[in-house]
Amino acid sequence: NAGVTQTPKFQVLKTGQSMTLQCAQDMNHEYMSWYRQDPGMGLRLIHYSVGAGITDQGEVPNGYNVSRSTTEDFPLRLLSAAPSQTSVYFCASSVTGTETQYFGPGTRLLVL
Amino acid sequence: SQQGEEDPQALSIQEGENATMNCSYKTSINNLQWYRQNSGRGLVHLILIRSNEREKHSGRLRVTLDTSKKSSSLLITASRAADTASYFCATAQSGNTPLVFGKGTRLSVIA
Numbered sequence: 001n002a003g004v005t006q007t008p009k010f011q012v013l014k015t016g017q018s019m020t021l022q023c024a025q026d027m028n029h030e031y032m033s034w035y036r037q038d039p040g041m042g043l044r045l046i047h048y049s050v051g052a053g054i055t056d057q058g059e060v061p062n063g064y065n066v067s068r069s070t071t072e073d074f075p076l077r078l079l080s081a082a083p084s085q086t087s088v089y090f091c092a093s094s095v096t097g098t099e100t101q102y103f104g105p106g107t108r109l110l111v112l
Numbered sequence: 113s114q115q116g117e118e119d120p121q122a123l124s125i126q127e128g129e130n131a132t133m134n135c136s137y138k139t140s141i142n143n144l145q146w147y148r149q150n151s152g153r154g155l156v157h158l159i160l161i162r163s164n165e166r167e168k169h170s171g172r173l174r175v176t177l178d179t180s181k182k183s184s185s186l187l188i189t190a191s192r193a194a195d196t197a198s199y200f201c202a203t204a205q206s207g208n209t210p211l212v213f214g215k216g217t218r219l220s221v222i223a
Binding site: 004033040041042043045048050058090092096097099100101102103104105106 | 142143145147152153154155156157160200202204205206207208209210211212213214215216
């Protein structure tokens with residue numbers, strides 16, 4: 001099992017560009033989520049999904065879109081990148097939202 | 113908003129010493145979890161303690177939970193340089209509501 005995979009590992013964008021951060025899991029987990037991690041801020045939830053076709057907003061959803069067409073994949077889209085979106089992004093999956101979360105290795109994003 | 117709050121923010125100890133980190137939270141919980149993050153890596157789950165449990169062990173880790181004080185502690189005994197990492201607590205409420213993470217404790221173990 002690969003667990004939770006994220007691509008790319010590192011990305012540089014210019015302000016206004018769009019991109020998709022990929023996240024996939026092979027554990028047949030229904031629950032998936034996206035967090036961003038900034039220095040001194042801990043992890044903040046962006047969006048989450050309790051199953052295919054169902055998504056919901058977290059604490060900091062503005063500027064991000066998600067969709068969940070399959071159980072395995074949960075991509076995060078940045079519509080128009082801003083310097084404030086410079087961060088490290090983590091995807092996680094779990095059986096449910098309250099049980100052990102399995103994290104991917106992260107995507108480091110720099111917006112210039 | 114962050115529910116769990118770790119204390120201290122940073123901790124530096126000598127190899128072989130014990131390290132204790134605390135987590136306080138505000139509302140009732142279903143369970144509380146501790147995670148470790150090595151520099152530049154994703155978070156790794158360490159231990160989950162449910163609201164009806166008071167203490168749990170895993171190897172050199174000991175977690176306690178006091179629901180009356182809304183607090184938990186993580187004890188790492190006989191620490192090693194490899195324990196150097198950030199440690200986060202996360203609280204789970206009910207149903208499928210997402211985990212809420214604290215800001216973490218940065219532990220440095222000096223050889």
